[in-house]
Amino acid sequence: MSVVNLPLKDEPVDGRVLPLDAAEARMFRRPSEWRIFWEAFSRDHLAVGAAALIGLVCLISALAPALSPYDPTVGDNALRLAPVGTPGHLLGLDGQGRDILSRLIWGGQVSIIIALLPVTVASLISVLLGLVAGFFGGKVDMVIMRTLDVFFAFPAVLLAVAIAGVLGPGMLNVMLSLTIVLIPYISRVAYMATVTVKSELFVDQARVSGARPSQILFHHILPNTLSPVIVYGSTLVGILIVLGAGLSFLGLGITPPRPDWGIMCSDGRNFLSVAPHVSAVPGIMLILVAMSFNIVGDGLRDALDPKLRR
Amino acid sequence: MSPAVSDALLEVDDLHTHFHLKNKTVRAVNGVSFAIKRGEIVGIAGESGAGKSVACLSILRLVPSPGRIERGRILFAGEDLLTKSDRQMRDLRGQTVSMVFEDPLNSLDPAYTVGSLIGEALTLHKGLSKREARKKAGELLRLVGIPDPERRLDNYAHELSGGMQQRVMIAIALSCDPALLIADNPTTALDVTIQIQILDLVKQLRDRLGMGVLWITHDLGVVAKLCDRVVIMYAGEVMEQGRVYDVLKHPRHPYTRRLIDALPKLGRPDQRLMPIEGRPPDPANLPAGCPFAPRCHKARAECGTTEVPLVESGDGRAVRCLFPED
Numbered sequence: 001m002s003v004v005n006l007p008l009k010d011e012p013v014d015g016r017v018l019p020l021d022a023a024e025a026r027m028f029r030r031p032s033e034w035r036i037f038w039e040a041f042s043r044d045h046l047a048v049g050a051a052a053l054i055g056l057v058c059l060i061s062a063l064a065p066a067l068s069p070y071d072p073t074v075g076d077n078a079l080r081l082a083p084v085g086t087p088g089h090l091l092g093l094d095g096q097g098r099d100i101l102s103r104l105i106w107g108g109q110v111s112i113i114i115a116l117l118p119v120t121v122a123s124l125i126s127v128l129l130g131l132v133a134g135f136f137g138g139k140v141d142m143v144i145m146r147t148l149d150v151f152f153a154f155p156a157v158l159l160a161v162a163i164a165g166v167l168g169p170g171m172l173n174v175m176l177s178l179t180i181v182l183i184p185y186i187s188r189v190a191y192m193a194t195v196t197v198k199s200e201l202f203v204d205q206a207r208v209s210g211a212r213p214s215q216i217l218f219h220h221i222l223p224n225t226l227s228p229v230i231v232y233g234s235t236l237v238g239i240l241i242v243l244g245a246g247l248s249f250l251g252l253g254i255t256p257p258r259p260d261w262g263i264m265c266s267d268g269r270n271f272l273s274v275a276p277h278v279s280a281v282p283g284i285m286l287i288l289v290a291m292s293f294n295i296v297g298d299g300l301r302d303a304l305d306p307k308l309r310r
Numbered sequence: 311m312s313p314a315v316s317d318a319l320l321e322v323d324d325l326h327t328h329f330h331l332k333n334k335t336v337r338a339v340n341g342v343s344f345a346i347k348r349g350e351i352v353g354i355a356g357e358s359g360a361g362k363s364v365a366c367l368s369i370l371r372l373v374p375s376p377g378r379i380e381r382g383r384i385l386f387a388g389e390d391l392l393t394k395s396d397r398q399m400r401d402l403r404g405q406t407v408s409m410v411f412e413d414p415l416n417s418l419d420p421a422y423t424v425g426s427l428i429g430e431a432l433t434l435h436k437g438l439s440k441r442e443a444r445k446k447a448g449e450l451l452r453l454v455g456i457p458d459p460e461r462r463l464d465n466y467a468h469e470l471s472g473g474m475q476q477r478v479m480i481a482i483a484l485s486c487d488p489a490l491l492i493a494d495n496p497t498t499a500l501d502v503t504i505q506i507q508i509l510d511l512v513k514q515l516r517d518r519l520g521m522g523v524l525w526i527t528h529d530l531g532v533v534a535k536l537c538d539r540v541v542i543m544y545a546g547e548v549m550e551q552g553r554v555y556d557v558l559k560h561p562r563h564p565y566t567r568r569l570i571d572a573l574p575k576l577g578r579p580d581q582r583l584m585p586i587e588g589r590p591p592d593p594a595n596l597p598a599g600c601p602f603a604p605r606c607h608k609a610r611a612e613c614g615t616t617e618v619p620l621v622e623s624g625d626g627r628a629v630r631c632l633f634p635e636d
Contacts, residue, residue, distance in 0.1 A: 200416060201411055201413055201416040201417045202416060202417050202418055202419040202420075204372075204411065204417070205411060205417040205418070205419075205479075205482075206419070206430075207372055207403070208370055208372060208403050208404060208408065208409040209403060209404035209408070209430065209431045209434065209482065210400045210401060210402070210403035210404035210405060210431065210434060210435060211400075211404075211430070211434060212400065215434075219430075220419050220421075223421040223422075224419070224420065224421055305420075305421075306420060306421065306423075306466040306468070307420055307466070307468050
C-alpha cells in the first residue's frame, strides 16, 4: 500500500471498521510513567537486589533499639577481641569488648544518613546551579562557575575538615560540611550535561515551537541532564561514608562512644594482625553498601532513560 | 525590491542578517527579497553557506547570536515581524509559522514520547488538556500517514524509522494549523523513496490545509518535484527567482544554468558532470559587484565592479545579472 494514499480520515485501514470509542479506549490505555519506570527497573535483577540490600540495611538500622542484642557502647572486658562466631556474639567483639553486630546495627544509622543526605541535598542544589549557569551562560555562568572553581583550589578532604572544624563537632555539622564540599563537583557534572543538551537540535525545535525559556529549561533540558548526575551522585555515597568516618576519626564528626562504620574500621587498626575481623566486618559492610548504591544508580539511569530501557 | 505580489502571505524585503564576530562581519544574508502567497510552495535553493537557513531563521527571529537582522522588512500577513515583541513572536512560532529541521531524530526530545511531543505545542498555544492534546496528536499522526497512530503515540523517537520521525516532525509543525510551514532541508537525511513520500505528503497537506510552504533545499530535483516557485540563492543574495518550470527550463542567470548542468541526467551515462569551479566567496569578505563573477564564465570586467540589481521581468520572475540569458 502506498503510504501517500493512506486514508487521511477515520477510514478502516485493514477493511475492518474500528468503532471510534474503541480506538479511543485503546489510545488512553497507556500505563503511567511510574509503572513504565518500575517495569524497566525491575527487569534489572542486580539493581533490584542492591536496592533490597540497601533497604534491608536501612530497616535494620532504623529498628536498632529493638534489634540490637547488646548495648553498643558497653564492653565486656573478658571477651576482648573474641573472633567471629563466638557464642552469643555472632560477629565477635572489638578491642574494648563491645559486640560488633550491635555496633554495626547502630552504626548503620549514622553512616547511611551521613552519606545519603549530603549527596541528595548537594545534588538538588548542584543541578539547579549547573542548569542555570549552563543555560543562561555569559555573566551568570561566569559568576556561578568561577565561584565554585574557588573550591577546587582545596583538596576535598581538607576543605571538609576545615569547614567541620569551623562549625564544631556534631553530626549535623559534618553533613553540612560534606554538602558544601560536594556541590562544586556535582555542579560541574550538571553544568557539562546542560551545556551539551542545550546545543541539541530538540532545544531549537522547542524554540521554534514557541516554548518559553523556563519551559525549555525545565521541560526539555532538565530531564536530559539527570542521568549523569544520578550516576555520579550514587558513586559518591560510598566515598562519603568513608569521608564522614575520616571526620569522625579526627574528632570532628560523631563523638565516641557512638558507633559509625568508619570509626569501627579505624578502631580495629591496632589489632589488624591479631584480630582482623574488628576492621574487616564493618569494612565489608561499607563496601557492600557503597557498591549497592552504585548499582542502584546505574539501574536508575537505565530505567529513567527511554533509550536504555529494554 | 520584492516582486509585486498582491495576496502575499509572507513578504521578505531587502533582508540583511549579519554575524558580528570579533574581527569581522559575516554577511550571511545580504539583501534578500522574496514572497510567498497563501497555499504556495516556494523553494529556496543554493549551495551550502548561501544563507538559506539563516534567512529562514530570520523570519522566526531566531538567528543565533552573534547574528543580527541589520536591515529589511519581514511582512507576515501584512504585519512587520521585526517590530513585534518577543512575546508576540513566541505566540507566532509553532502556531502561525512553524518549522521543520533537517535532522528529525535529534529534533525530537529523547525524554518524551511522540504523543507528548506533538501535544506540547497544542497545550502551549491552544490550551488543550492533556487528554484532548493526545487525541489531536493521534489525528495528526494519521494525517501525516503514520499507520496505527494510537500505538505510535507511545513510541519514543529513537524507536521510529527516519521517514516516520520526519512525519512526526511534520505532525508537530502542523499541530496548530500554521499559515506558513518552513522546512529546512527536511528530506536530506532520508533515502530517495522516503523522500518522495514526504514530498507527496507535503503537497497533499498543502492542498488540504492551504498553508504556504517555504522549502529550503540544495536539491533542484526536490524543487522540480515539489515547488511552485523557486528562489536561487548565492552568497546571501537572490540570484534568480520565478516559477519553477520557467527557472529550471529557461534559466537566465549563469549560476542557475551551472547548477542545472551540474546535475546528473538519467539516460545520459556518457555525459560528464559539469562541476562549478572554485568555491563560494567568504561571506566575511564578499567581492565587489556580482558575488558569482569570480566563478562565472560569462563575467566581464564590469561584473566585478558594479552593484548588480535584481531585475524583474514580470510574473514574479527576477534575475540578478548584468548579462542574463534569454
